[in-house]
Amino acid sequence: MLHPDDFDVSEAWIDEGLPINAFGRALRRRFGGRIQRVSIDAGFTCPNVDGAVTRGGCNFCDNRSFSPSRRVRLKQVHDQLTSGIVTVRKRYDKVAGFIAYFQPATNTYAPVEQLREVYELAIGINQEPEFTDQVVGLAIGTRPDCVPESVLSLIQELADRTYVSLEYGMQTIHDEGLRWMNRAHTHADMVNAIDRSRGRGFEMCAHVILGIPGETHAMMMATAAEVGRLGFDAIKLHNLYAVRGTPLGEQVLAGEIEMMKRDDYVRTVVDFLELVPPRVVVERISGDAPPDFLIEPKWCLEKSALRLAVEAEFANRGTRQGSRYAPPKIDPANRPIPHDATPESIRSKIETRGRLPVLKMEDR
Numbered sequence: 001m002l003h004p005d006d007f008d009v010s011e012a013w014i015d016e017g018l019p020i021n022a023f024g025r026a027l028r029r030r031f032g033g034r035i036q037r038v039s040i041d042a043g044f045t046c047p048n049v050d051g052a053v054t055r056g057g058c059n060f061c062d063n064r065s066f067s068p069s070r071r072v073r074l075k076q077v078h079d080q081l082t083s084g085i086v087t088v089r090k091r092y093d094k095v096a097g098f099i100a101y102f103q104p105a106t107n108t109y110a111p112v113e114q115l116r117e118v119y120e121l122a123i124g125i126n127q128e129p130e131f132t133d134q135v136v137g138l139a140i141g142t143r144p145d146c147v148p149e150s151v152l153s154l155i156q157e158l159a160d161r162t163y164v165s166l167e168y169g170m171q172t173i174h175d176e177g178l179r180w181m182n183r184a185h186t187h188a189d190m191v192n193a194i195d196r197s198r199g200r201g202f203e204m205c206a207h208v209i210l211g212i213p214g215e216t217h218a219m220m221m222a223t224a225a226e227v228g229r230l231g232f233d234a235i236k237l238h239n240l241y242a243v244r245g246t247p248l249g250e251q252v253l254a255g256e257i258e259m260m261k262r263d264d265y266v267r268t269v270v271d272f273l274e275l276v277p278p279r280v281v282v283e284r285i286s287g288d289a290p291p292d293f294l295i296e297p298k299w300c301l302e303k304s305a306l307r308l309a310v311e312a313e314f315a316n317r318g319t320r321q322g323s324r325y326a327p328p329k330i331d332p333a334n335r336p337i338p339h340d341a342t343p344e345s346i347r348s349k350i351e352t353r354g355r356l357p358v359l360k361m362e363d364r
C-alpha cells in the first residue's frame, strides 16, 4: 500500500533528479523565485541564560550578548530588516522576496504582545512603498520549552496571513546529549511542543546537531527516525563546531574534545537523510561560524565542497533522501495533542502583562 508521502507534491525534487529536498529549490517552487533570509536580532534573551531554567546557556552558544536587560528598539528591528533587504538586492539581481529570520537567542521568549509587535513589524514592512510585498514570510528560532498555547495561537494567526517556519532546537533525542550541552530541556519537551504545534498552518523545522561526544552512529540514526515519527516539515543539520568564548571552545582548545572528521560527517549526513521522509525540506546540511571565531572543525568553512561531497556520496550509493525511510506506525497527524508542559518559570515571563526592558514601543 502506498503511503500518503508518495503523493506529496513536495516530492517534485525527485523528478528534478536531486539527491535531497533542498531548501533553496523548495522556496523557489513555493514562491516562484529566489528567496533570501534576512537575520534579525530582536533583542530577546533566553531562559537558559536569564535563569528561568538555568544560567550559562548551551555549551556551544556564544550568548554573552543575550543579556536580559539589553534593549533593542523596534526601530532597530525595522532597520535591520530593511537594510538587509537593500544589501541583498545589491548583491543579487533576481530576488523574489525575503524571509525575516528571527535568529539569535530565543525568539518566542518575551511577553506575547511584544512578540506580536515584533512579528507584525516585519510583516508590516510590506506596506512601505519601497518594500511592497518583499517579505514573504517569517522564520522564528526557539526552544521546545518556550511555546505555551498563547505563543502557538499567535503564530497560527500569523500563519493564516503569511508563510511561517517555527524552528525548534531539538539537537538530539538523547537526554544525555542534551545534558552535556546544558540545554536544560529534555526530548520529552520537544515531543510535547511538536505535538501541540502540528496542524496549525505553520512549518515545523528541527535543528539537529551531529557529532555530540558520546553519541554513537546508531544514536544519531535514532534521531533521524524521530524526524519522520514526529512529522517535522523541515530539518537543519549542523556538525558540532566550537567557537571562541564558549565552554565547548575552551574544552576543544584544551584538547579534551575532538570534533567529527569530515569524511565521517559526510557519511553520517547521507545515512541520516536516507532515513528522513522525502517531503521534509533540508534547510542545511552543515553549520559554521565566522573564521575568526571558529576553533574546530575548519572543514565546515568549505560549504560548497561539503555539499558536493554529500551529493557524491548519494551518487556513489545510488540513493537519495528517504531511500530508507520507514513510515511510523502512527501517522504524525493522528498523534494525540498533549497538555501544555511549558515550565511555569517560562510561561510567567511570556504571559505577563508587563513589558520586558526590550522593545519599547515609544522608542519607535
Ligand code: SF4
Pocket: 046, 047, 048, 049, 056, 057, 058, 061, 062, 063, 104, 105, 106, 143, 169, 183
Ligand atoms: S537555547 Fe539557544 S539561545 Fe539559549 S543558550 Fe542555547 S543555543 Fe543559545
